[in-house]
Amino acid sequence: MSPSLETFLDEGLANLKEKGLYSTIDVVEGSNGAIIEVDGEEKINLASNNYLGFATNLELIEAANLATEEYGVGAGAVRTINGTLAIHRELEEKIAKFKGTEAAIAFQSGFNCNMGAISAVMNKDDAILSDELNHASIIDGCRLSRAKIIRVKHSDMKDLEEKAKEAVESGLYNKVMYITDGVFSMDGDIAKMPEIMEIAEKYNLMVYVDDAHGSGVLGGGAGTVKEFGLSDKVDFQMGTLSKAIGVVGGYVAGSQKLIDWLKSQSRPFLFSTSLTPGAAGAVIKAIDLMENDPSYVEKLWDNANYFKEELQRIGYNIGDSQTPITPVILGDEKLAQEFSKKLIENGIYVKPIVFPTVPLGTGRVRNMPTAAHTKEMLDQAVRVYEKVGKEMGII
Numbered sequence: 001m002s003p004s005l006e007t008f009l010d011e012g013l014a015n016l017k018e019k020g021l022y023s024t025i026d027v028v029e030g031s032n033g034a035i036i037e038v039d040g041e042e043k044i045n046l047a048s049n050n051y052l053g054f055a056t057n058l059e060l061i062e063a064a065n066l067a068t069e070e071y072g073v074g075a076g077a078v079r080t081i082n083g084t085l086a087i088h089r090e091l092e093e094k095i096a097k098f099k100g101t102e103a104a105i106a107f108q109s110g111f112n113c114n115m116g117a118i119s120a121v122m123n124k125d126d127a128i129l130s131d132e133l134n135h136a137s138i139i140d141g142c143r144l145s146r147a148k149i150i151r152v153k154h155s156d157m158k159d160l161e162e163k164a165k166e167a168v169e170s171g172l173y174n175k176v177m178y179i180t181d182g183v184f185s186m187d188g189d190i191a192k193m194p195e196i197m198e199i200a201e202k203y204n205l206m207v208y209v210d211d212a213h214g215s216g217v218l219g220g221g222a223g224t225v226k227e228f229g230l231s232d233k234v235d236f237q238m239g240t241l242s243k244a245i246g247v248v249g250g251y252v253a254g255s256q257k258l259i260d261w262l263k264s265q266s267r268p269f270l271f272s273t274s275l276t277p278g279a280a281g282a283v284i285k286a287i288d289l290m291e292n293d294p295s296y297v298e299k300l301w302d303n304a305n306y307f308k309e310e311l312q313r314i315g316y317n318i319g320d321s322q323t324p325i326t327p328v329i330l331g332d333e334k335l336a337q338e339f340s341k342k343l344i345e346n347g348i349y350v351k352p353i354v355f356p357t358v359p360l361g362t363g364r365v366r367n368m369p370t371a372a373h374t375k376e377m378l379d380q381a382v383r384v385y386e387k388v389g390k391e392m393g394i395i
């Protein structure tokens with residue numbers, strides 16, 4: 001007899017708990033700002049992706065409210081029936097202009113954007129060269145396309161060149177794509193865009209950059225591709241509207257032809273109801289703010305640089321991050337978990353990140369300083385890091 005659902009769940013849950021892979025989920029009582037309330041206590045929040053503080057920005061909230069009043073709470077249909085409201089068109093024009101491309105397409109999330117965009121272009125006759133540290137949504141999007149997936153060593157340009165050459169010269173594949181995160185979320189390192197583009201040009205690879213952690217952070221907010229002056233060279237500039245932009249949604253910016261294709265072939269666009277008008281309105285305001293006021297991005301970097309220097313000064317290993325993402329690398333997995341628990345008890349909310357999310361023996365806690373933190377909050381966090389680190393014999 002095949003096992004019942006209940007048996008499957010009982011065994012599965014017990015197995016997860018035994019391996020330490022079952023995580024309980026904390027509930028934040030109010031908004032996800034620089035200070036959050038968890039279990040009735042206020043904590044300095046260093047765990048969100050809310051880089052610019054936009055998730056709680058009053059101008060974005062007002063824009064969301066205005067758009068909701070004008071267009072309603074829901075779009076009412078999928079984009080290709082009649083769920084494309086004027087505010088969606090405005091949003092896509094805004095994204096394209098900001099990214100420096102001809103056009104853009106918006107999705108309901110970054111995750112479903114990767115599911116929809118990769119599989120709309122690549123198929124079983126193709127090959128995708130994929131950085132081994134790419135985000136789960138890229139991996140799933142590649143799988144869904146049924147293209148041959150060729151893993152490339154992380155940011156290793158020699159490995160990329162060898163594998164690109166092999167894939168192209170084998171004659172086994174029709175199209176070949178290279179896909180990479182723009183900024184890698186666990187270490188904060190940036191994809192080597194100029195070298196990537198050289199190799200891509202040599203072997204005629206399509207290039208897809210997922211800039212979830214670069215948008216709103218690099219290139220004055222416009223992202224990693226802009227930072228390197230490659231806006232007209234990278235085929236797919238994918239990103240999310242949920243991290244620095246503070247709202248929800250995903251997008252691809254690229255040529256008009258590419259966007260025309262995605263709008264007719266991308267399944268989440270065709271079969272899932274469009275972004276809410278409120279979300280679209282808030283994102284338009286977020287891009288407005290980044291275009292007209294560099295202080296948000298500047299404050300993010302000032303805070304991040306200050307926080308990194310202070311953590312290093314008191315003796316922590318913060319890796320080689322090139323962006324505000326600030327890992328504190330401890331090594332041992334159990335130690336990372338214990339350390340995070342102590343920090344949270346002392347009012348600093350940071351999460352442990354351990355194998356298999358990062359390689360074995362590189363357990364860490366990851367800090368995300370934002371533009372919304374004050375210097376006093378960061379100083380308080382550093383004091384706690386110093387106290388807990390000394391108590392636990394880490395520094």
Ligand SMILES: *Cc1c(COP(=O)(O)O)cnc(C)c1O
Nearest residue numbers: 109110111135137212240242249
């Ligand atoms: C967070 C993230 C996504 C998913 O974006 P959502 O909008 O949260 O669905 C995709 N790619 C990368 C690299 C990410 O970090």
